[in-house]
Amino acid sequence: MNIRPMTMADYDAVLGLMRGTPGVAVRAADAPEAIARYLARNPGLSLVAESDGEVIACVFGGHDGRRGSLHHVVVAPAWRGQGVGRALVARALDGLAAEGIHKTHIDVFADNEAAIAFWEATGWQRRGDIVRFSFNRSVDANV
Numbered sequence: 001m002n003i004r005p006m007t008m009a010d011y012d013a014v015l016g017l018m019r020g021t022p023g024v025a026v027r028a029a030d031a032p033e034a035i036a037r038y039l040a041r042n043p044g045l046s047l048v049a050e051s052d053g054e055v056i057a058c059v060f061g062g063h064d065g066r067r068g069s070l071h072h073v074v075v076a077p078a079w080r081g082q083g084v085g086r087a088l089v090a091r092a093l094d095g096l097a098a099e100g101i102h103k104t105h106i107d108v109f110a111d112n113e114a115a116i117a118f119w120e121a122t123g124w125q126r127r128g129d130i131v132r133f134s135f136n137r138s139v140d141a142n143v
């Protein structure tokens with residue numbers, strides 16, 4: 001397995017990985033132009049893992065200058081439970097640390113028990129003191 005920065009050449013493979021994965025929402029914000037903008041704003045912080053040239057896992061990483069954020073951490077079903085997710089997230093956090101970002105957040109659907117178990121097992125602190133609010137300027141709820 002090889003972990004390397006994601007590029008737009010990985011877009012179809014990464015979206016393929018995300019689609020049909022329960023617990024991962026693919027939205028208009030995942031359209032190619034939005035992903036290209038995200039990768040350009042956060043160079044080298046989104047990663048893929050590949051095996052024999054096939055993308056088997058992905059993570060989107062970025063920061064706002066103060067705090068990091070991860071999105072869409074997905075490992076292909078056949079590769080789960082083998083440390084791929086742990087290694088991928090560790091590399092993403094290394095990249096953020098290299099930019100001076102030492103605290104990172106991720107949103108997890110409350111009913112995604114496997115993901116919650118993963119984040120707890122890999123040292124992330126579950127927050128009970130924060131409620132997330134979102135404001136949607138679009139009439140499209142799926143933006």
Ligand SMILES: CC(C)(COP(=O)(O)OP(=O)(O)OC[C@H]1O[C@@H](n2cnc3c(N)ncnc32)[C@H](O)[C@@H]1OP(=O)(O)O)[C@@H](O)C(=O)NCCC(=O)NCCS
Pocket residue numbers: 021022023024072073074075076079080081082083084085086087106107108109112113114115117118119121122
């Ligand atoms: C969550 C996910 C990324 C974990 O990736 P993974 O490669 O299977 O995880 P790892 O093998 O690196 O596991 C790391 C630790 O997490 C724990 N863990 C992982 N999956 C788990 C599960 N389904 N149930 C309980 N614990 C789990 C294990 O205890 C493991 O610790 P160990 O190394 O001591 O055994 C993967 O299951 C996935 O892609 N799920 C679908 C997409 C998703 O929900 N992503 C998260 C969105 S927030």
